[in-house]
Amino acid sequence: MEFGPSNSGILCPYCNEREVGSDDHIFLEAIGGRRTIRACKPCNDLFGHSFEGSAVATFFHPLMIQLRGVGVSVIDTGIKWKRAFVDDYGMVYNAVPEKDGYKFESTNVVVNRDKANPRTFLPVLGDDRVGRRQMKQFLDPSKFRLVSTEKRLVNVPQELKLDWGFSPDLRLTALKMAFAVGAIAFPDEVANFVEARKELTRPDLNVMPTSVAADLRDHAGLDSLRDALCHVIYAEQGDDCIHGFVQLFGAVQFWVRLAAQVSGRRTDALIAKLDPVTGAESFGSLPPLNLPPFREGMVDGLAPMRKLNAGAAHRGARTAEMLKVNEIRVDGVPLKAPPRPYWMSSWTGYVPKKRT
Ligand SMILES: [Zn+2]
Numbered sequence: 001m002e003f004g005p006s007n008s009g010i011l012c013p014y015c016n017e018r019e020v021g022s023d024d025h026i027f028l029e030a031i032g033g034r035r036t037i038r039a040c041k042p043c044n045d046l047f048g049h050s051f052e053g054s055a056v057a058t059f060f061h062p063l064m065i066q067l068r069g070v071g072v073s074v075i076d077t078g079i080k081w082k083r084a085f086v087d088d089y090g091m092v093y094n095a096v097p098e099k100d101g102y103k104f105e106s107t108n109v110v111v112n113r114d115k116a117n118p119r120t121f122l123p124v125l126g127d128d129r130v131g132r133r134q135m136k137q138f139l140d141p142s143k144f145r146l147v148s149t150e151k152r153l154v155n156v157p158q159e160l161k162l163d164w165g166f167s168p169d170l171r172l173t174a175l176k177m178a179f180a181v182g183a184i185a186f187p188d189e190v191a192n193f194v195e196a197r198k199e200l201t202r203p204d205l206n207v208m209p210t211s212v213a214a215d216l217r218d219h220a221g222l223d224s225l226r227d228a229l230c231h232v233i234y235a236e237q238g239d240d241c242i243h244g245f246v247q248l249f250g251a252v253q254f255w256v257r258l259a260a261q262v263s264g265r266r267t268d269a270l271i272a273k274l275d276p277v278t279g280a281e282s283f284g285s286l287p288p289l290n291l292p293p294f295r296e297g298m299v300d301g302l303a304p305m306r307k308l309n310a311g312a313a314h315r316g317a318r319t320a321e322m323l324k325v326n327e328i329r330v331d332g333v334p335l336k337a338p339p340r341p342y343w344m345s346s347w348t349g350y351v352p353k354k355r356t
Pocket of ligand 1: 041043
């Protein structure tokens, strides 16, 4: 069986049931991935709409914004940290990249009604591109009569809360990445990726997949093959299993069990790398590193944060500002929101009576 270019009769490696009919990005397109693997459309759509979309929204894009905030110029792949914060008026802001870092964009209009005078409203809009576009609906005097305008400084929180963990959506995303690279490296074994296939094609975001483990060990051999902060997918055939290792931002590491047993001869391992700073993506084979399979044991729970901070410092972060994750501070002061003031306009007006 082959997983090469489009041909009818070739089975999707993920489900091993349907014929291929689409191209699935191995590294998510939303983080700059370009290389694809042929897969069936139902699998491709399922991954995107369930765990991948969720992992991008809760982990990848917020962390890319945070890295830009501390001075690491990660590539702009259409990054958007949705709901980065909500201000005192109930206005929701996204954080989006700008030249040297990031900025906020308002996303909604908050309309308050005057209790004493129900025809009087207080629409609150952000003084930015999005707010100005939304303002147009208040310019029609037959619908809204302006009484007063006001500009207020938004109370931007000093720290943005980046809240992620080794959650099921992130684990399933790592599983998908390792599965794809494993399928390219070991096409004759992909039918044996039984448990991994089950969890991947019936994703449950409320359950921790059992073929993926948060791997807090140091794999120096693997680390030495990449630059700081790089995403890595590595798959190798061990003595009695095929397993994968996924490193996100060079810090958050997963171990993935692909096949509990192997039938064929030992072949080369495959490594895929994506540099979030340069955008460079590469795939290459190499003799197996013979990394140890996952085993429960004593680990340093802060290791990912330390690696993230060290990686960020290595790739140009201002050393005085370090990342803070899940309320845990690792060396240095936490990330601050952009220092420049942020304004929002509020317009008071009323809806005129309809002429009869
Ligand atoms: Zn499929």
